[in-house]
Amino acid sequence: MTKDDLAHCAAPLLRPIAYRTEMAMNQRKLGNHGLNISEKFKKPEDLEPGDWRRNSLRLQGENFQRNLKFAERAEGLARRKKRNPAQLALAWVLAQGENIVPIPGTKRRRYLQENVAALQLEMTLADLEEISTALPASLAAGPRYPEQAMQAMQAVNR
Secondary structure (H helix, E strand, O other), X not given: OOHHHHHHHHHHHXXXXXXXXXXXXXXXXXXXXXXXXXXXXXOHHHOOOOOHHHHOHHHOHHHHHHHHHHHHHXXXXXXXXXXXXXXXXXXXXXXXXXXXXXXXXXOOHHHHHHHHHHHHOOOOHHHHHHHHHHOOOOXXXXXXXXXXXXXXXXXXXX
């Protein structure tokens, strides 16, 4: 079982606990897959030399091309809602239940304003099903973290 599998399985189990303890959970449907590439990136070399994504195993070699297709799928779903993929992801999280709270991070005011605009996006059951079908939790190609980083995280959690 991978960390992504665990996160996917844990959400339904933690939801009742979160409700009772008023704990905020951050479950990222679209952003959690390392698919934060966009229309302007068609190959790894398009990323700036210092961009952290150049080191992501999900954005190297064949994984890049496979994940680019998934990112384009997310962009298409968002475009139909007249939103960007981050807004769609936030709206998806908000639709998971009143006890689920997205915790987006941002460096720029412009992105903060985009994140807040996700509150206005209505998600129907059909929308949620379409997203779950088009972008299943297991969709990302390549490991989320390098093996050495996974071993370090597992050592800390023992």
